[in-house]
Amino acid sequence: xxxxxxxxxxxxxxxxxxxxxxxxxxxxxxxxxxxxxxxxxxxxxxxxxxxxxxxxxxxxxxxxxxxxxxxxxxxxxxxxxxxxxxxxxxxxxxxxxxxxxxxxxxxxxxxxxxxxxxxxxxxxxxxxxxxxxxxxxxxxxxxxxxxxxxxxxxxxxxxxxxxxxxxxxxxxxxxxxxxxxxxxxxxxxxxxxxxxxxxxxxxxxxxxxxxxxxxxxxxxxxxxxxxxxxxxx
Amino acid sequence: xxxxxxxxxxxxxxxxxxxxxxxxxxxxxxxxxxxxxxxxxxxxxxxxxxxxxxxxxxxxxxxxxxxxxxxxxxxxxxxxxxxxxxxxxxxxxxxxxxxxxxxxxxxxxxxxxxxxxxxxxxxxxxxxxxxxxxxxxxxxxxxxxxxxxxxxxxxxxxxxxxxxxxxxxxxxxxxxxxxxxxxxxxxxxxxxxxxxxxxxxxxxxxxxxxxxxxxxxxxxxxxxxxxxxxxxxxxxxxxxxxxxxxxxxxxxxxxxxxxxxxxxx
Numbered sequence: 001x002x003x004x005x006x007x008x009x010x011x012x013x014x015x016x017x018x019x020x021x022x023x024x025x026x027x028x029x030x031x032x033x034x035x036x037x038x039x040x041x042x043x044x045x046x047x048x049x050x051x052x053x054x055x056x057x058x059x060x061x062x063x064x065x066x067x068x069x070x071x072x073x074x075x076x077x078x079x080x081x082x083x084x085x086x087x088x089x090x091x092x093x094x095x096x097x098x099x100x101x102x103x104x105x106x107x108x109x110x111x112x113x114x115x116x117x118x119x120x121x122x123x124x125x126x127x128x129x130x131x132x133x134x135x136x137x138x139x140x141x142x143x144x145x146x147x148x149x150x151x152x153x154x155x156x157x158x159x160x161x162x163x164x165x166x167x168x169x170x171x172x173x174x175x176x177x178x179x180x181x182x183x184x185x186x187x188x189x190x191x192x193x194x195x196x197x198x199x200x201x202x203x204x205x206x207x208x209x210x211x212x213x214x215x216x217x218x219x220x221x222x223x224x225x226x227x228x229x230x231x232x233x
Numbered sequence: 234x235x236x237x238x239x240x241x242x243x244x245x246x247x248x249x250x251x252x253x254x255x256x257x258x259x260x261x262x263x264x265x266x267x268x269x270x271x272x273x274x275x276x277x278x279x280x281x282x283x284x285x286x287x288x289x290x291x292x293x294x295x296x297x298x299x300x301x302x303x304x305x306x307x308x309x310x311x312x313x314x315x316x317x318x319x320x321x322x323x324x325x326x327x328x329x330x331x332x333x334x335x336x337x338x339x340x341x342x343x344x345x346x347x348x349x350x351x352x353x354x355x356x357x358x359x360x361x362x363x364x365x366x367x368x369x370x371x372x373x374x375x376x377x378x379x380x381x382x383x384x385x386x387x388x389x390x391x392x393x394x395x396x397x398x399x400x401x402x403x404x405x406x407x408x409x410x411x412x413x414x415x416x417x418x419x420x421x422x423x424x425x426x427x428x429x430x431x432x433x434x435x436x437x438x439x440x441x442x443x444x445x446x447x448x449x450x451x452x453x454x455x456x457x458x459x460x461x462x463x464x465x466x467x468x469x470x471x472x473x474x475x476x477x478x479x480x481x482x483x484x485x486x487x488x489x490x491x492x493x494x495x496x497x498x
Contacts, residue, residue: 114429116391117384134387134427
């Protein structure tokens with residue numbers, strides 16, 4: 001339900017649903033001053049027309065601009081369903097076009113070898129280590145940290161405040177992990193290295209560690225958005 | 234003759250740098266090589282004590298560096314092993330008194346006179362460490378099966394990797410087989426995995442080493458001590474022989490036999 005049902009006439013010229021091509025997908029702007037049912041059917045109509053026009057084979061990412069509308073869970077499900085029904089379209093987000101910080105992907109830093117005690121690798125962007133990170137070594141990244149070896153030292157991902165950053169390792173046995181400003185240290189005692197695990201901030205608050213396959217599930221669309229999105233038109 | 238300079242280092246103090254230097258040096262000399270041991274621990278020299286040559290020091294490395302003595306004057310020939318010499322450190326002054334340049338000059342001269350120059354490095358990673366490693370062609374990192382020693386060894390390896398020398402070799406000192414077996418001590422595989430270096434040798438913890446050091450006689454001269462065999466094997470590996478690592482599990486049987494022998498004496 002719209003909270004702005006009685007808007008000045010100037011805005012009523014706007015279409016109920018407008019589509020704009022942005023470099024990494026399509027931006028759907030849904031008017032927030034008409035009932036959700038009308039918006040939804042208008043969207044459905046537009047998409048059907050669009051789909052019949054040409055043969056789109058590559059997968060498009062749809063970003064939805066909701067304006068001031070707040071969706072209930074049921075409404076959000078319906079909206080996603082309508083977009084997903086196109087087949088070649090996936091929902092990228094309901095918060096409008098991706099922010100520049102999401103698509104401004106920085107070059108990763110790749111280090112081959114053992115990072116030893118006392119050595120610090122600091123990089124603006126992701127850090128990839130092909131080798132071990134020993135106790136006493138530190139990795140500081142504004143993006144993610146990936147270790148293709150044993151992570152025994154300390155790693156700081158999202159050092160500039162990115163709470164979506166993760167720390168992942170083939171053998172996960174860190175002394176200390178930081179993501180943005182959240183710090184977690186290793187449990188006391190001698191803990192065996194866990195294979196293929198990563199740390200992230202659950203709900204942007206609590207640090208959690210999960211198996212690597214969950215990384216693919218939780219981070220995939222955000223990651224892909226960054227990779228495919230080189231800019232907003 | 235162009236000798237090879239090998240620095241023995243560890244980062245942490247007390248893990249057996251000096252003992253290892255003395256024993257490797259002596260073992261190499263026993264194999265027929267001309268060996269010079271250089272003590273770079275200015276102000277805290279020990280190598281002369283361990284070798285029992287303290288009373289023969291007239292000039293030291295600083296005298297050579299500042300020109301008040303010729304290198305040949307400062308070298309102490311060990312009377313027990315004709316191939317073995319020692320260039321002692323100064324006990325006065327501190328580590329800053331020896332510069333990297335004069336160290337390089339001294340080692341260059343020594344390399345013309347000897348097959349192997351064993352450089353005993355001071356603990357730490359400061360000036361003394363840099364001086365000791367500056368002229369080295371090879372490095373040996375000594376560690377013990379303790380977290381702190383392994384951590385420091387790792388730090389030192391990181392510093393050595395920046396130098397223009399081949400990958401250092403690793404000696405794990407003072408292994409106690411029964412403690413490793415019970416999981417009370419880091420085992421060899423763990424240490425090698427963390428430090429990712431080639432293993433030059435494993436030296437078992439052996440009371441004979443302490444006895445020998447206190448009597449001014451390197452352990453390697455004793456035929457039956459486990460540590461002695463380990464050091465002799467290390468020397469043979471340095472000269473290029475391929476010697477398998479000795480099994481640590483035999484230790485108990487051997488020790489009891491050894492004790493019996495001692496008891497009979």
